[in-house]
Structures are given as structure tokens and as C-alpha cells.
Amino acid sequence: MIEMQDTGFGYQGGAPLLSGMTLSLQPGSFHFLTGPSGAGKTTFMRLCYADLLPTEGQMSALGKDMRGLSRDGIAALRRKVGVVHQDPQFLDHLPVAENVALPMTISGEPVNMAAMRDLLGWVGLAQQARAMPASLSGGERQRVALARAVILSPDLVLADEPTGNLDWDMSMRLMQLLIELNKSGKTVLVATHDLNLIRATKAQVAARVLRIANGGLHLAGADL
């Protein structure tokens, strides 16, 4: 799903931030990504959905070589990757249902309203379909963001600190949805600082933990 061989990345004009990363993220796997603040977790996630391209080594995502990826290639790749950000942004003048449907609208696909209702029901927000984003709680916003991330049925779901602003119960509720997605066959990668969340999730799913530290990517020990 994601393959890296001695892959590195540095922002323009800066020293390399990540280097020598070697990874084979298998289809259907569940991984956490952890590491200190500023280590490069978000940068790593951005590489995985071709929002950034590696500056060293080799990398492929969903079978596509990231080197020399055309604009169309990047767009096709992103269609297969659903992303949930820590602080999801919505179009505030559109209700929840339209925000969730945006990836379909943008890609010119007809919106399947029945599928939309199912999806909102799955994230527990069937009653909020017509609500405006500004009226949602933090946990509701994250669940709307998750629904939006999976509406095109991506193969890979990336969540960058999705529970950063949520209490424990809501964090676990969101993790439950990510676990369900994984059990339905999706590859899931979740960046988080929260070791308790990792431990609680690992009790339910065979998740592995990647750690970014000192500019490199490491597999964390079994104690995590």
C-alpha cells in the first residue's frame, strides 16, 4: 500500500527532516504513527497522500511510483486515500450532508443520497444531516470529517491526530469507527501522541506502531 526505500524529505531551503525511511505498509493493516511534537508526523502523512513528494529515495503509494507523478496521477492517488485532519475544515455555508458529499461533488460523481444517509448513520450523525458545521461539537466535527474521508470508499484512511481535541469516550468512539473500517478491509494509519489510545486500540485490533524520532522511522517495541 505504501512502500518506502531509503526515502527522505526536506522542506525547500531546509535541512532534511526525514531520511532513510524504509517501510512496507501492507494492504489491510492498521498502523499508528507516533513521535515527539515536530518530529515530522504530519509531514509523513502528507507524503502518503502525495501532498508532498519525497526528496530522496524511492516511494510508492497504492502501487504508483511517487517520482515523476503527474497532476492526474496525484489526483487519482488522492481519490483512493481518505484523510482526517486534527482540525478539519468545512464549508461553513453548507450543511453537514453537503460537506460530506464534497469529494463526490468535486469529482463530478452523482451524490448517492441513500449511501450518504447510511454513512451519516454509521458515524452517529443521521439527525445532523441538515445541521450547519458551526453548530457541531468537536467530536461531531471529527465524525463528519471521517464520513467525508470515506465517502469515495478509499483503500487507505489516514487520520492525523484525529482525537487531539476530544475527551476519552469520544476518542474511543472515533477509534471504534477506524477499527471497523480496518475490519472491513481498509488500510488505516493514525498519527497520535496518545499512548493510552494506542494501547486501548491494540487490545481490539492487531495494530503496529511506527515511531518517528531523530529524523528516522522506527518500528516501536511490543510494549506499545
Ligand SMILES: Nc1ncnc2c1ncn2[C@@H]1O[C@H](COP(=O)(O)OP(=O)(O)OP(=O)(O)O)[C@@H](O)[C@H]1O
Ligand atoms: N510547510 C513547511 N515548511 C517548512 N517547514 C515545515 C513546514 N511544515 C512543517 N515544517 C516543519 O517540519 C517539522 C515537522 O513538522 P510536522 O508538522 O510534520 O511535525 P509533527 O510531528 O506532526 O508535529 P506535531 O506533533 O506538533 O503536530 C517542524 O519543525 C515544522 O516546523
